[in-house]
Amino acid sequence: MTRYAPIRSCLAGLLAMALALAPAVVGAQGLDLSLPDLGDPSSGVLPPSEEARIGQEMMREIRGEVDLITDPSINAYVRDLGERIAVASDMPATEFRFFVVDDPRINAFAMPGGYVGVHSGLITAARDESELGAVIAHELSHVTQRHIARRVAAAQQTSLRTAALVLAGLLIGSQNPQAGMAAATTGMASGIDSQLAYSRDHEREADRVGMRILSSAQLDPMGMPEFFQVLMDDNRYRSQPPPFLSTHPLTQARIADARAMADELKPERVFESPDFAYVRARLAVLVADNPDQARNIFQARVESEATPGDRYGLATALVRSGDPARATTIFEGLDEARGEHEMLYLGLAEAALAENRVDDALGRINAGLSLFPDSVGLQVTRIDALLREDRARKALALTRNLTHEHPEAPGIWELHARVASAAADPAESALAMAHYYAVQGDLRAGLSQLRRVDPASASASQRSRANALRDRWESRLTPPG
Numbered sequence: 001m002t003r004y005a006p007i008r009s010c011l012a013g014l015l016a017m018a019l020a021l022a023p024a025v026v027g028a029q030g031l032d033l034s035l036p037d038l039g040d041p042s043s044g045v046l047p048p049s050e051e052a053r054i055g056q057e058m059m060r061e062i063r064g065e066v067d068l069i070t071d072p073s074i075n076a077y078v079r080d081l082g083e084r085i086a087v088a089s090d091m092p093a094t095e096f097r098f099f100v101v102d103d104p105r106i107n108a109f110a111m112p113g114g115y116v117g118v119h120s121g122l123i124t125a126a127r128d129e130s131e132l133g134a135v136i137a138h139e140l141s142h143v144t145q146r147h148i149a150r151r152v153a154a155a156q157q158t159s160l161r162t163a164a165l166v167l168a169g170l171l172i173g174s175q176n177p178q179a180g181m182a183a184a185t186t187g188m189a190s191g192i193d194s195q196l197a198y199s200r201d202h203e204r205e206a207d208r209v210g211m212r213i214l215s216s217a218q219l220d221p222m223g224m225p226e227f228f229q230v231l232m233d234d235n236r237y238r239s240q241p242p243p244f245l246s247t248h249p250l251t252q253a254r255i256a257d258a259r260a261m262a263d264e265l266k267p268e269r270v271f272e273s274p275d276f277a278y279v280r281a282r283l284a285v286l287v288a289d290n291p292d293q294a295r296n297i298f299q300a301r302v303e304s305e306a307t308p309g310d311r312y313g314l315a316t317a318l319v320r321s322g323d324p325a326r327a328t329t330i331f332e333g334l335d336e337a338r339g340e341h342e343m344l345y346l347g348l349a350e351a352a353l354a355e356n357r358v359d360d361a362l363g364r365i366n367a368g369l370s371l372f373p374d375s376v377g378l379q380v381t382r383i384d385a386l387l388r389e390d391r392a393r394k395a396l397a398l399t400r401n402l403t404h405e406h407p408e409a410p411g412i413w414e415l416h417a418r419v420a421s422a423a424a425d426p427a428e429s430a431l432a433m434a435h436y437y438a439v440q441g442d443l444r445a446g447l448s449q450l451r452r453v454d455p456a457s458a459s460a461s462q463r464s465r466a467n468a469l470r471d472r473w474e475s476r477l478t479p480p481g
Helices: 005-021 048-065 072-087 120-125 129-144 147-157 160-175 177-185 200-216 223-235 243-247 252-265 275-287 291-304 308-321 324-338 342-354 358-371 376-388 392-405 410-422 426-438 443-450 460-477
Strands: 097-101 108-111 115-119
Touching: 048 108, 048 115, 072 097, 072 129, 072 275, 072 342, 072 376, 097 120, 108 129, 115 120, 115 129, 120 129, 120 275, 129 200, 129 223, 129 275, 200 223, 200 252, 223 243, 223 252, 275 291, 275 308, 275 342, 291 308, 308 324, 308 342, 324 342, 342 358, 342 376, 358 376, 376 392, 376 410, 392 410, 392 426, 410 426, 426 443, 426 460, 443 460
Parallel strands: 097 115
Antiparallel strands: 108 115
16 A cells, blocks of 8 residues: 555545535536636635535545654744734634645645645745745635635536546645646546646736735735745756646746736835744754754854854754754854844753753743743643653643643644653543544544543543543534434
């Protein structure tokens, strides 16, 4: 079985649903493969409720088959940036879910239901926050304008086989363009592969809407054409184009149009968070083949230019390659030169933990949290420090608070389960793992975890929670009628 076989299996059910909504029509002149007029975004034949169901199913498969970045600070940054951009869109920010894929290729993709995936390679390739935000805004626009629903709508003018190929290529190709193209081109009639990429009209609409969103979010809309140009220039030296270009075709004319619009839309004030440089460098260290390689790369950059991001990357790599004392000096120098920042407190705490100076680490964390109380990275690191001191009950109270603040984050539920186990609370651990699977769309696995809750040892509250979750999830799994 290939790595993407479960995704293809999932697609079979989704295709049946899509085709039930859009009966196949084959005209006397053959297949009409043209996309429908754009019209109003609400005109897509796929109802929002069905889009959400497709997105949940696809997210469940992706989480099971693709490596995701689990670092709390990186995920929190991408989520916060995504929500900042989403607030400026026509859809509530709560309808979007952002996640980071551990993949060096430059890509981002949107799925039905508001799920937006960002490759680690996109974050490290972007030169500033506006360029990264531009791609996120572009993908959000594909969701708000319901382009995916319209592409499913186009399938109603094709045969069953053609519709299957197009939709499979769309969903598989969003994560693995090579697999998507293979699924789409096997036995495909001439011209069908053009539907795997967004249409030119869809792309231009996403450009226009995305740049308006960027401007409203006080990011520089010029980030979109600038990053597109980076992709075009980089593509000249590659045997294969970046995955983003496979599903989002670019031309110089399109880039020129985007530049002209960006000139008109630039806000009076552009605000780019200082977080970007630190997060980009931290991610580059985490995805490097090994800490020594990352240390050598950032050491060379520091000797050449010594930007704050490069200095932060070098310090982070030093922590992981066994030289936390030197890392501490660099972090403290950044703090003195650039001002207090939650990522610097995090780096100092991690350096202290690397030398097993737990009290010092907790001091750094508490100082950071006094200034940045919402920092997920600092909160998670505090929990790790408490576990080292065998203070699992205290850590458990903190992870319980985190699950209330971030109920859709599977990593937080997994952490809560691990801490509950360390605190000798098996019922709470089982409940946490049930949530872990449920937020990823796997309700059956969640129900299996609920069966681990022993009524004899669980508290009344835990038994009540388990029963309520069981009733809710079983009703969602029961077909209507």
